[in-house]
Amino acid sequence: MGALDGRSDASSDGVDDYRRRARAWLTTNLPPLEGAAQRPTSEDLTPEVMAANRALQRKLFEAGYAGISWPKEYGGHGLSSAHEGAFLDEASAFAMPDFGALSATTFDICVPTMLTHGAPEFLRRFIPKVLSGDALVCQFFSEPSSGSDLAGARTRATRDGDQWILNGQKVWSTLAHLADWGLCLTRTDWDVPKHRGLTWFAVPCDAPGLTIRPIRQINETAEFCEDFFDDVVVPDTDRIGALNEGWAVTQTMLVLERGAGRRDAAIPPSGPGPMPEELVSLAQRAGRLADPLTRQRLARVHTTDFVGRVLTARIAEMGRLGELNPGLASYVKLFRGTYTPIRARLAVEIGGGPAMIWEGGDAKRAATSLAYLNGRSASIAGGTNEMQRNGIAERALGMPREPSFDAHRPFNEVVREAQNPKGTP
Amino acid sequence: MGALDGRSDASSDGVDDYRRRARAWLTTNLPPLEGAAQRPTSEDLTPEVMAANRALQRKLFEAGYAGISWPKEYGGHGLSSAHEGAFLDEASAFAMPDFGALSATTFDICVPTMLTHGAPEFLRRFIPKVLSGDALVCQFFSEPSSGSDLAGARTRATRDGDQWILNGQKVWSTLAHLADWGLCLTRTDWDVPKHRGLTWFAVPCDAPGLTIRPIRQINETAEFCEDFFDDVVVPDTDRIGALNEGWAVTQTMLVLERGAGRRDAAIPPSGPGPMPEELVSLAQRAGRLADPLTRQRLARVHTTDFVGRVLTARIAEMGRLGELNPGLASYVKLFRGTYTPIRARLAVEIGGGPAMIWEGGDAKRAATSLAYLNGRSASIAGGTNEMQRNGIAERALGMPREPSFDAHRPFNEVVREAQNPKGTP
C-alpha cells in the first residue's frame, strides 16, 4: 500500500542507517524508560519536572534529533516522516521529553499549523525556540461564549499601526499556565459573516495584560485555564496566516487536533488482551466476580474497549486508502465520547457504594469516582458528541446541513440578535 | 377537587337515580360480558360481528342510552358527563356495542370534533345516524407525503358551485373499510401558508370515486387502509368547520385523539399487581426463571408497566388541576412510544430463539414475534416519538420552537421547493 499513500519520497532513503545511528545515540545519552510511559498530568508537571524535560528537549535539539521532519530553513532537518518514525520507534524505550498535554499542543498541533500558515520570517525566528525547548505552545481557542461554535469567537483584535490590541477571554486552554506561548484566535472584522473575520496570533504567555488562571475541575485537578486579555499588544509580525482568513488556519488545526497523521492508529490491534484489570479487582473487592450481572458488565467493557481499537484502526485505514473525509475522524471521537461515560458508569455499578468511598488519600480506590467524574469530558472536550454526530451525518452520510442562522450574516448583527432573539429566521 | 374542575353543573343532579334505572335496563336488555372485555381486532370484525354490534347500538339508541351527554337538538340527551359516567360504569359488566378502533374514531374523536365545529344543519341530519349505529366514522387524515407534518396535506378540494371535488390520497385510515363515513382533511387554498388553506369534509365511504384498500401490515393483519380520492363529489353542506379554517378543527381532533377527557385516566392504580404472566411463562419455557439476567428483564418490564400507569394518572391529574398544556399529553404518548418497543425486545431476549419459532397456527407462541413487530407502532402511529419530544420541549419546557421553513410561505411554493431544495433558508 506504499504506492497508495504517496508519502514515500527520495529523502526516505537511508532510514535503516539513520535508525542505527539514532539507537546508538539514544543508548548513550538518554536514560532508559522505567515501566510503561504514562503521560504526566498537570499535577505531575512540577517546576522541577518541567525543567528536567526542557533539558532533555535541549539535548535532543543539540544532537540534531529535534524537528527531524521539519524544514531545514527553520532549524529542522528536512528528513522524511519515515526517518522521524524510525527515531520515535527507537526512542520509545527511553525517557523522552514529556510536557504532558503541552507536548501534543506544541509539537503535533500548534507548530504544524504554524508551519502551514505562518510567514517565513516568523517561523525562522520562532521554530528554533520550540526545538530547543524554550517555547512550549498552548491554544487560546475556546471562549466562554463560544464552545461548540468555534467560529463565533469574540476576542477582539484591533489594529494599531504595526501592532494589534487584544481584548477578550479564552477558556479551556490546556496547561496554558505552563506554556510559553499561545496561539490565539481573534476577531478582526465584525462586519462580515463569522467565518470571514477571524485572525490568529502567537502571543507570549507573559505578555502584559494577559492573565492566565488555572480552572479548578470537578476532579480537583487543574489541567485547563481561563485567560483574560486586557489590552494585550501583539506585533503584526506575530500574526499566523492572512488577515481575516483565520478560518482556514482553524481548519488545519482541527484536523491536526483530531490526530490526523498519527503514525500508529492504522495498525490493527493483535487481540483484546486481558480483561480490564482495575474492573476485575473492583468486582473482586465487591465480592461480585460470580455475579452474572457483574460479569456482563465486565465483558461489555472489555468488548467495547477492543471494538474501539479495531474501529480506530479501520478508520485510519480508510484514511490511508484515500477515503478520508472530514466526517471520518468523528467516528473515533464519537465512539470515545459515547462509551467513555458508559464505561465509567459500568465501573460504578460493578463496584457499588463501597467503591465510592475510600480512606483519605487512597488514590487507587478514589479512581472509580474520578473516572466517573472525568467520563463526560470525552463526550464534550474537543467537540461534543452532538457536533460529531452532525459531522458524521453531514460529511460522511451526505445529510443536508443544519440550516444556518448566522453563517451568512455580519457577525455583529448575529451577536445582537442572539441577545434579542426574534424567533424564526 | 370538584370545585376545581368546573365541570359539575345543575344537570348532574339525580345521577344516582339515573344509575339505578340504567342498571335495571342493562340487566334486562344486554347480555352480560363473558370474561374481560377485549377490543376486537380488524380480523375479529366479520360482517356478522359488525351487524350484531350495530344492532346493540340501535338497542341503546332506542332505549335512550345513546348520546347521553350529547346535545338534545341532535338526538342526544343533554345530560352531564357524570350521568354518562354512571351509565358506562354500570355497562362495563355487559356486552356493549364494540366496533373495535372504529368505536373510538366515531364516538370519541370524529363526532366530538363535529359537535365542536359542525354546522347545526349538518349535525341535525348526521348525529342521529351515528346514534342509531348507521354511521361509523373513520378519519381520512394522514397522507403518503405528510406523516408527521399533518398540516402539509395535499388532498385537493376544488369548488364547483355548491359542491367540492376531492382528489388525492389518504393513508393509515383506521378500519376505513368497515366505516360508513370518513372525516377528510383537504387543501382548499394553495396560495396561503399551509395552516391557513385547510378544510374538513364528511365523506360517505361509498361515494363514487372513493377507493378504500386495506393495507397488509407486517403482522399480517390489516387494520389500516389507503384511500384514493378520484373526483369524489361532496356537497358544501357536508363541510365541517369554516372554509380554510381546518387547522382549528385539526387541533380539536388531535387533542381528542390523545385521549383528552377520558374519565378513568386520573385514577391512580392501586398497585402493580402480578408480574406480566406471558413473560413469566416465556421465561419458564426457556428454562430461565432462575437466570439473574432474565429476572432483571422481568422486573424491568413489570416496573415500567406500573410506572407508566402512575405517570398516566399523574398527567391526567395535572390536567384536572388546570395545569393541562398541549405538551402534557405528549408525556404519556412518549412513555408508551419509548417503552413499548423496549418491552417487546426484552420479551424476545427473555424467550430467546426458540420463542421466535412455533408450530404452524400456535397463535400463543407467535405472540412474542407479533408483539415485537408491532412494538414500534407505538413509537410512530398517532405522532412519532420525535414529534412528542418536540411537543414536550416546546410546549411544556418552553424551548424555542424549531425554526420553520414552511409555515409562513404559500404552500404551493413550499411544495415546489421541497422538490428542488436550495439548502439554507
Next chain:
Amino acid sequence: MELTLTSDQELLRESTSRFIAGRCPLTTVRGLVDSHTGVPEGYLRAAADLGWFALMVPEEQGGGNVSGDGVRDAALIAEERGRALQPGPFVSMNVVAAALAASGPTEAQAALLAALCRGETVATWVPGDATADAGADGGITATPAGRDFELSGQADLVQDGTLADWLLVTAGSGDDLCQFLVRVVTPGLSVVPMSGHDITQRFAAVTFDRVRVPTGSVVGERGGCRRVVERQLQLACVLSTAETIGAMDVLFEMTRAYATERTAFGRAIGSFQAVKHQLADMSLSLEAGKAIAVAAVRAVQAEQHDAGEIVSMAKAWVGDTGIDIAQGCFQIFGGIGYTWEHDLHLFLRRITMNSLLFGQPDWHRERICRMHGL
C-alpha cells in the same frame, strides 16, 4: 413531587425551604465540603425545632408531625433537602426514630428517642444484613454470650457514620435478624471516616470486633424482626428517593434554563433538536420518577401490602434515571459543568451516591422478583 398539598403541608414545605435558604443554602454546603461533619454549627438542633426528627414518632413519645401523615411529611422535607443538597443526618435519624418508636422501647431507649427528636444526639442506621446482598457488605452477626451479645462483622457504607453517637445495628443471629442500639464509643467498635464521591455527605466504615453489648440494647423483640427491618428499609429508600427527586428537579430546571439562555450558532441551544429531545427525554424520566416516588410514599404511609414492591420500583427507577438525568444535564452544560465552581457536580455526586445506597437498582429488581415468588 406531590401535585397537591394540604395547607398544613404547604406550610411545612415553605418553612422547610425558608429554613434551608436561611441556614444552609448551597453556598454554605459548598463551604463545608472539607469540614469533618459537613453541617453548620447548630443546624441539627434548629432542624429539630422544626420537627424534622420527630415526624415518625407519636406525640406521647416526644414526637409529632403536622399532617398526621408522618411519612408524607418526611418525604416532603427530604425532597426540599435534596433541592439544596442538605448535609447531615435526616434519612438515618428518621429511620432510627421510627424504629425505636415502633419497638416498644425500654426506658433508656425512650429517653434516647426523645433526645433524637430534639436533635441533641445523632443515631444512624446500620442495615448490616438487611441489605447484605446489595453490596460487598459482609454483614454483622450477633452471638449470645452469657446474658450479653457479641457483635462481629462490618458495614462498609454507613451513611452519617461519622456524625453518629449511636448506631441501630441489624445483625444476623442464627436464621433470624436482631436489632441493637449501640453507643459508638464501645470497645471493639471502630468507625473509620471515609472520603467519598459525594462530598456533601459523610460516610464511615464500621467494624465490629466482638463488640459486647448487654441485653438491654436489644431493640424490639429478640429475633423475628424481619418485618420491622423491612419497614425500615422501605422508609430509608422512600426518603432517599424523595431527596434524589428534589436534587434532580433543581438540576433539571437549571439545565432547562441554561438551554434557553445559552446561544450558539446564532440561536438558543434549546432550539436545536439535539438539545430539545434530550431535555424532553429527561423531563419524561423525571415526571415518571415523581409519579412512582409519590406512589411509593403513599404506599409506605398506608402500609400497603405491596409497599415494599412499589418502594423497590421507585428506588430502581429513580436510581437509574437519576444518573441518566445528571449525566444528560452535564452533556447540555458542556465544559462549564466540568468546573469546580459550577454546582452541577455536587448534584451529580449526590444523585449517584443515593442511587447506590440502600440497594442498587439491580438489587431492587431482584427483590421484586422474589416478592413474586420467582
Next chain:
Amino acid sequence: MELTLTSDQELLRESTSRFIAGRCPLTTVRGLVDSHTGVPEGYLRAAADLGWFALMVPEEQGGGNVSGDGVRDAALIAEERGRALQPGPFVSMNVVAAALAASGPTEAQAALLAALCRGETVATWVPGDATADAGADGGITATPAGRDFELSGQADLVQDGTLADWLLVTAGSGDDLCQFLVRVVTPGLSVVPMSGHDITQRFAAVTFDRVRVPTGSVVGERGGCRRVVERQLQLACVLSTAETIGAMDVLFEMTRAYATERTAFGRAIGSFQAVKHQLADMSLSLEAGKAIAVAAVRAVQAEQHDAGEIVSMAKAWVGDTGIDIAQGCFQIFGGIGYTWEHDLHLFLRRITMNSLLFGQPDWHRERICRMHGL
C-alpha cells in the same frame, strides 16, 4: 465489510452478487416466504457450482476456494447473501463441510462431503450441547448401546432443519462431547418444521427418541471433540455475523437514502437533527460492527489463540447493534415500514433471528468471562 479485497476476492464478490441478483433477488425471496423450502428450484446446485459449499474443504476432498483463505471467502459470500436476505443453507452447509473435512472422514463420510460440495445433498449443524446453555435447548446425549450409540434429547432451533438430508449432531457423552452424522430418515428421529419470525429462513425442532446410530456415524474422534466443536461454533458465528452485517448495510443505506429524499415541514427529514443524529449513531455502530466482524473473520482464518473470544465479541456486538439499527431504521421510515410490501420488516426479521442464533449476546459475554478464567 473488508476495506480491501484482492482481485480474486473482488471477482468472487462480483460473481456472487451477480448470481444473487439473477437467481434470487429480494423479490424472489419475498415470493417464496410461504413455500416449504424457501429456495428457488435449482438454487443450491447453481450456488454449489460457484463453490459456495466447498470453500472450507481441501481440493483433494472435492473442495477448494478462490483465495486460499476459505473463511474470508465464505464470510464475503455470507455478507453478499445477507445483503439480499438469501434463503437456504449456507452457514450450516459450510460448518458441516468444514467439520467433515477436518475430521479425517470415513469413506462414506468423504463421499457425502463431496456431495455437499456439489450441492446434491443438504446437511445441517445441530449444535446440541455446544450451545446448550444458550437457550432452552435441553441438549442431546449419546449412550453406548452395544457397538452402536443411542441418541436422545432435543434441539429446539435447528437452522435449515426442514431442508436437511443429514444432521451433524453434537451430543454429550459422559463428560465429553461426540459428533455423529445422522440421516434425517432414521427411526426415532423427528424433524418438525416450524413457522418462524424470520420468514426467509427455515427452522425445525428436532427430537431424538433413542435414535440408534452405528459406530460408523461417529465423526472424528470418539469423544474429546470439544476443540473441533469450538471451531465449528466460531465458523457458524462468524458467517452468521457477516450475513447480518450485509443485511444491516443494505437496510441502513435504504434508510439513509430515504432520509435525503423524504420531505416534511418543507425540508428533507435528514436535515433535522433528530434524524441526523440517529443516523450518525447507527452509522457508528455499523462501522464498529464491520471492524469487529473483520477482526473475527481474520482471527478464525488464522486460527488465532483468541479467535473464540474475538468471535464472541463480534457476535455480541453485532447481535445487539443489529437490532438497534433495524429498530432505528424502522423509526426513520415511520409508518411505511409497517406495511407488508416494504422490505424493512424482512431485514428486521433476519437481523433479529441471527442475533438469537448460535448464542444470544448475553451468552457470548458470559463466555468471554469464562475464557478469561473468571
